[in-house]
Amino acid sequence: MQDFSFYNPTRIEFGPGKIAKIDKLVPKDAKVLILLGGESAKKNGTLDEVLAALGERDSQVFSGIEPNPSYETMMQAVAVVKQHKIDFLLAVGGGSVIDGTKFVAAAALYPDDAWQILVTGGKHIKQALPFGTVLTLPATGSEMNSGSVITNKSLQAKLPFGSSLLYPQFSILDPVKTYSLPQKQIANGVVDAFVHVMEQYLTYADDAPVQDRFAEGLLQTLIEIGPKALAEPENYQVRASLMWTATLALNGLIGAGVPQDWSTHMLGHELTAIHGLDHAQTLAIVLPEMLRQRKASKMTKLVQFAERVWHIEHGTDDEKAEAAIEKMRAFFESVGVATRLSDYQLGAEHIEPLIESLIKHNMVALGEHGDVTPDLCRSILQASL
Amino acid sequence: MQDFSFYNPTRIEFGPGKIAKIDKLVPKDAKVLILLGGESAKKNGTLDEVLAALGERDSQVFSGIEPNPSYETMMQAVAVVKQHKIDFLLAVGGGSVIDGTKFVAAAALYPDDAWQILVTGGKHIKQALPFGTVLTLPATGSEMNSGSVITNKSLQAKLPFGSSLLYPQFSILDPVKTYSLPQKQIANGVVDAFVHVMEQYLTYADDAPVQDRFAEGLLQTLIEIGPKALAEPENYQVRASLMWTATLALNGLIGAGVPQDWSTHMLGHELTAIHGLDHAQTLAIVLPEMLRQRKASKMTKLVQFAERVWHIEHGTDDEKAEAAIEKMRAFFESVGVATRLSDYQLGAEHIEPLIESLIKHNMVALGEHGDVTPDLCRSILQASL
Known part of the structure; x- marks a missing residue:
């Protein structure tokens, strides 16, 4: 066995109905941006459940994160975060939405050109917005790790980055959410x-x-x-x-x-x-x-x-x-x-x-x-x- | 599978020489109490390594925690913590020392009679001192969980308690430390x-x-x-x-x-x-x-x-x-x-x-x-x- 460091502070809430836990897990005074992929979370009621759990919190939705989330799309989300002074992100989707959210969490507070996050693999990330996830697609593991992969469409480049600041604070895993996939x-x-x-x-x-x-x-x-x-x-x-x-x-x-x-x-x-x-x-x-x-x-x-x-x-x-x-x-x-x-x-x-x-x-x-x-x-x- | 919550924020540093990491893991201005079992950590040099890693920090040693740590002994440690305004605990030993340290972490800030921590299984713990561990004896798992068992000698009672506030912030696992056991x-x-x-x-x-x-x-x-x-x-x-x-x-x-x-x-x-x-x-x-x-x-x-x-x-x-x-x-x-x-x-x-x-x-x-x-x-x- 080689020497290692292991650290994984993500809280997992596993089971049907656990979306309601969001009310306890997100600060009461948070300004929340909910990040979505396509239309499925809207159609199948997951977004409504999330909004119900968030209750009175100031929250808005950013949707349209594509599979293999693009730098271009995610920079639009970064602009929303900055404009509305968002201080908590909530990814609702699969690995693409969660990976994209990690990029937003880091890029929103990054002092330099955010593309450098990808060029340097994330090693200069010094702070990140807190975020949680509601997983709807079991696949990537992004819901319980600190890594992400972002695609730059114009450069045809798909690059990984990571930081110990990019563990989700919590991830809701409800297997029922996968039935309609x-x-x-x-x-x-x-x-x-x-x-x-x-x-x-x-x-x-x-x-x-x-x-x-x-x-x-x-x-x-x-x-x-x-x-x-x-x-x-x-x-x-x-x-x-x-x-x-x-x-x-x-x-x-x-x-x-x-x-x-x-x-x-x-x-x-x-x-x-x-x-x-x-x-x-x-x-x-x-x-x-x-x-x-x-x-x-x-x-x-x-x-x-x-x-x-x-x-x-x-x-x-x-x-x-x-x-x-x-x-x-x-x-x-x-x-x-x-x-x-x-x-x-x-x-x-x-x-x-x-x-x-x-x-x-x-x-x-x-x-x-x-x-x-x-x-x-x-x-x-x-x-x- | 049943529904569950999983949360374990303990950082593991695994390998020879990892005791040196303590310098990065304990706040620079911490007032540290090192908790020990018998004499082995003193004799085999582990305590010296720990003290070297702590450097200039204000630290002192409490030793004599017995196997099946007793309420009586651990209350002596609580008194030391209160007297010297200790704000970080460092357990150096096996499960008994770590279990005892968890009790001290909770009891030092407990507003009522500390024996009630054991009577109630820890469910009323609202705060605890931060602590880390240097594991010298692989056995109990206490180095990466939030539970503890304490023995009241006068009552002949050995009772468990736990709290999500009682995960070690870090645990150093150096297998070489087990050679002399x-x-x-x-x-x-x-x-x-x-x-x-x-x-x-x-x-x-x-x-x-x-x-x-x-x-x-x-x-x-x-x-x-x-x-x-x-x-x-x-x-x-x-x-x-x-x-x-x-x-x-x-x-x-x-x-x-x-x-x-x-x-x-x-x-x-x-x-x-x-x-x-x-x-x-x-x-x-x-x-x-x-x-x-x-x-x-x-x-x-x-x-x-x-x-x-x-x-x-x-x-x-x-x-x-x-x-x-x-x-x-x-x-x-x-x-x-x-x-x-x-x-x-x-x-x-x-x-x-x-x-x-x-x-x-x-x-x-x-x-x-x-x-x-x-x-x-x-x-x-x-x-x-």
Whole structure:
């Protein structure tokens, strides 16, 4: 196990009806900006519940945050915050709305050009507005971590940032809120959570048995409940487990004290930035070949993954690793997330611009060993056609 | 899964040399009281490291907190805090020192008779002094939770209390600090952590696959590393895993959203209060028969425990449950913690006073179903002779 710091002060309120807790969790005299994605929170009554919980508080709504929240949109929200002297933010939505809210929380109080938050990864953030979240889409874990990813549309850049000042003060997790989600978003959420775990687990053996077993527990749970979450949209227990699994997949716990990879995410971000693929789609495309082409350095954990998660008992180490990768690919496909570039009408001619963009963003030494080069990424994309 | 609230703001600094972080974590102008158990922190240099990290801060030492910290001793510390206007506490030790420090943190600012904190379980605590911990003994999890247990020697009462104001602000976990511990304390720590997990896991099936797998991961890790932690006292990786496992066993995470038992603890507390047995010894005595005599209501989880933790694949449900209980007993014995009352020179004549004490403390409807009566506890103790 490696040395680590772990800190996560986000309060979780989990269960139906917990939106009412907002009244206790937001200061009585707060000036609140509620941030929304599309129209669903308005249509399905979630916004009304939130407004009822806020009661007499001075609050207004900013809506229209897109999937892969853009710098351009979020700067409009920053302007609203400054104009109306907002002092508390409330994100109502999935990871995109929450990520966007984190950017607003930091940018509203940032003394310099807010674009620098992204250029510097957030390391100069000295203060941020307090905020809470009402999660409606289990996937990203943003509801219980301090990271965010923002896309600059004009620059075709999707960049991560973070700060210990950007943990939500609270997050309301009500599994019932997921019943009305489109199947595609649930499928994406399953894949997103799965790959979040893999980025922190599938590296090299490092004497961290608890972290390994927690990660394997999350993966096994996703394999078990993923198909059910699609087939039975109103099965409360399944949706509850999916929601809590996705949160725990990226709240810092399973990554504390272990090496982390994240190269699949960085390469995937380029696919989203240039071609607009869903985040989970990019992960499903990249991860299988990312693991296959790095089998040598990841073999110990690949075999462990095969044996403990997929119960593959027979064969050589290489055969076990190959079988596990294919089972993972089949799992992604089984929940409806395709795993080949060609499934998204992308061909060999699209690869070079992705590699150029990766280089432009200085993503040239990725992975737990820093040995995932643009050349390797090219090879991975070629094998993912 | 049941509805839950989860909140745990304790910052963990894990690794060798992390004591130096105290300089950043304690306010520069704090008046600090360092709380210690016996002489070991002085002898092994830990106190010197802490004092060096505190630097110029106004600090003094209160030592002599006993295992099962007593109300009488801790009230002496409260007097020191009031006399010297202490505004930050620093516990350096194991669960007893940390539990005692939590009591001081609450009692120093309690407007009424501090004994009422224990009588009321802490529910009227409105403020508490801030405190941090330097953990030297992995066992109780007190370094990352808000609970405490204090013993009133004159009343022969060992009572729990807690408050969300009693999370440590930070805890320093340096596995090297455990190298010099007596074998008995490591053995007790392994059993203590194991039973903490069991109290939150071995109840009834409640659609909580992640919590179950996290609990099973901790149990499997303890089974794997327990004997090594004794045989190789300076194996850093083993001690690191033991330390982190014991913390995660009782930081609220695996118990969030699931039924909890705790009857073994409550009955065990009576054994400590009256006969002075180590906490872990009492748990090792009580738990096997507690599970056996409640097999009917716990059968589903007992079978799961047998299959997933002990890999018992054959037999009827009852045979699997029995085999798992006996394997658990053998595990406790294997690390040197005896599991029979007679091993501690206690006989049938000692049972009735324990039951009377349980009744006096109103522990008459224990367990996840509230059906663990004094009569059942008597039967359990009789079977544990």
